[in-house]
Each structure stands twice: as C-alpha cells, then as structure tokens.
Amino acid sequence: MVNQSAIPAPSLRRLPLYYRRLQQAIQDGEDIISSQALGEAAGVPAAQVRKDIGHLGEYGRPGVGYDVPSLTTRLEEFLGLVSEKRALIVGVGNLGRALASYPGFTRYGLHLRAVFDADPAKVGTTVAGLQIQSLSEIGTTIQQERIQMGIVTVPAPYAQEVADILVENGISVIWNFAPTSLVVPDSVLLQSVDLATELATLSHRIVRHRMRQIDPRA
C-alpha cells in the first residue's frame, strides 16, 4: 500500500482524452460540458467519466454539468502538463528525428534540450534546432541543462546500454521507444512505447477479423 491514493491506470489513460475534448469545447465556445459528451469522445459510458473525474476531487454541478475552464485547469494540474519536463533524445534515426520535430509535445510541458547519437558522422549536424552531440558529453549536458528525462530511440541491441548511461548520469525518467524490455532501478520511472508489440496485437486482431468475415461466430 505504497500508493494508497494512486489513480487506477485505466482511468489515468482516459484523462488525456477528456482533456482533448475540453480543448475542443473551448474552441467551440462551450462553457459547460456533460459526462455524456466527454464519454462519447473517449468511447466510454458517462458513468465511467464521472467515476474518473471523481479521482480528481469534486468538480461537476449536479443538474448542470462540468465547468469547462475549471475542469481543464484541474486536468492540466493533475496531469502535470504545466510543469516543465526537460528532456534529451538518444538516437537520431528516423524515429528520433520524428520525435524531436514533433511540435505537439511542448503543449504538454516537454522541452527538448539536447540530442545525442553514437554516429560520429551525425555529431555536429542539427536536428530541430539542436546540434547533435557525442554520447561522451552526456553527463555534462544533463547537469548543465538540468535534464530529467531521457528519450531512447536507439536500435534495440543498444537500448539497455544507453539506459544504463542515462541512469548513471542522474536521469530519473526514461521514455523508451526501443522494442526491448529495459531494466532500471526502482527510483527511475520507465515508460515504454513498443511498436513491435503493438503491431503483433494488431496482427492477431486482423486475423480474427478476417475469420469473422468468413464465419461470424468465430
């Protein structure tokens, strides 16, 4: 019971979808929104929306709905979107380049401060306005720029090695895109996006989908 007050993971995953719907409501000039409308945006029943929002404290008005500006603010606070997260990327392949150039991240408080690559030919060239650095400089840069988060976009065989270097140099959050399971100390927060396993689950659903079109009972 380390985490008595932790929000359930499924609820947490839905909150950003409500947040997105709220931003649309702001654009549309809507001041009030119902759990029904939020639920439709996230593909869940209204009751679940109310349960989820209940984890944030009480904010809706019975008979009326949720106040769009104040619920937006509460979600930004709860999701920590306002707090600055200083990050670096290791591995400037196609994916690293894509993430470095993704403009949407800034709105979620992610600030990219440095990029690294092991390839000497890439070092010194520029991506997203940042000069690619050699890995040997990583310790100095992490300290100088007070970077907390490392985004790992190297090929799978190098990912653990890179993670170890990041941890040694004081990184406390790792966002891993390499298709491999990393081992890090408990004190380090690790979240992975694994496109290969996503594709594998999609692949299974495709095969089932095909079967259903032949025999709907399958």
Place this chain on the structure above:
Amino acid sequence: MVNQSAIPAPSLRRLPLYYRRLQQAIQDGEDIISSQALGEAAGVPAAQVRKDIGHLGEYGRPGVGYDVPSLTTRLEEFLGLVSEKRALIVGVGNLGRALASYPGFTRYGLHLRAVFDADPAKVGTTVAGLQIQSLSEIGTTIQQERIQMGIVTVPAPYAQEVADILVENGISVIWNFAPTSLVVPDSVLLQSVDLATELATLSHRIVRHRMRQIDPRA
C-alpha cells in the same frame, strides 16, 4: 457474446513479450523454457503466464516446461505473424518516414506497398524504396496491390478525412498515429498509437514521482 472465444486484451498484450523471450531462447540454444522465465521477461508472475498460454490451448509439459520451438510456432500462428498484411502509409512526414523505414515490421508480416502524401513537392520522391504517390491514385493502388491496411501519419486535423478516404476505397484495417479519435464503421478494424496521450500519462507519473521523492507517503 459476439466474441465468446476472444482472448482478454491484457493477455493478448503480453503474448508478444513472451514471443520475444522465446526468440532469445532460440538464439541461446534453449529447447525448454519455464513459465517463470517467460514471466520475468514480461514482468508478470508465472501463474499469469500459464493462464495466458492456456488461451492458446495446451502446450506445456508438467514437470518440464514449454517446448521452445512449438510454443514459438503456436504464438506465430495465434498472433498471425505469418500471414501477409499489405499496407500503405498516408503522410510522409518525419513519423511516416520513420515507420516506412522501420525494418522490424517485415518480421511481423507487415509489407509496405505504397506511400502517399498530399504535398505535390513530395510526390514522385522516394522513401524506403517506394515512390510517393498523390492521394488521387489511392483507389487504384489499393486495388492493384490488394492493400488491406492503412497507416495514418498525417497531422491530426486531416486524419479523419484521410480515414474516410481509406474506408471508401475498401481498406479494412487502420493503424492510426494521428493524435485524434477517429470514427470508422464497425466493419473496419482501428488501432491507435497516441503519443500525446502517452506523454500526458507519463507526465502525471512524473509529477507523482517527484512528490514521492519529497514525501514517500504521497
């Protein structure tokens, strides 16, 4: 009860991790593997591994473990990794380029057959050995190449429009990377990878993580 025999989603998501561990076992020349070892690779207890594998039918030998080659084959079959999935990409920005160039997908049965972009300046140039085509050609190409799957990597505001075009032209599976909720007919299989919502959940965990370092009870 349309899906009586469907595997639970959490189990399905773990199967690719077991599969990855099995490939390592093959490389290491191990013929037999225990639920314990598979569980460690996926970060779950051995009992859960046995439950998950139970959904595939019976394959382990009590007192011994699982036969690596036959469990591998069974997983490839169940996950549909062997069946060819012909795909196209719409949107050759940084992310589209990254996915087009990702070599790992072929091993999961994904075959990229065409790439499209709305920007006339990009049409005719090459990515991953494929000439970028204009969207006006999409219907013809889908038919000629018998493409089932569309990978959407356009900016969010265009994603629904692109999805509609794909559906109109007979695409039955959409893998969406645009940070927006798409609406498609029930007959179309939709799976989304939403980096913005992933970042938002990570952001929340970071803030909690920081708080815990100050007050471990939080």
Place this chain on the structure above:
DNA sequence: TAGATTGTTAATCGATTAACAATC
C-alpha cells in the same frame, strides 16, 4: 416546479493471484 445531471453506492463483471493435484 419539472427536467437534467452529478456523485456515490451497490451489483456486476472480469482479471489476477494462490494453491495444489496431476504429470513428467
């Protein structure tokens, strides 16, 4: 007041975990 919508309780559903007989 009547109608709408929330917050919350209780019921339902489903996944995880523990335990152990059966098997090698």
Place this chain on the structure above:
DNA sequence: TAGATTGTTAATCGATTAACAATC
C-alpha cells in the same frame, strides 16, 4: 522415487456498470 513444473480451480482483487438520491 523425489523434485520440478504445469493446468486448473477457487479466492481475491479491482474495474466497470447500473441505479438513484441529491442537487441545480
């Protein structure tokens, strides 16, 4: 035979859904 490990049942845990009093 003794030790190891599976498959499966039962117990536990947690999330989802339904229902409704309270509120606007």
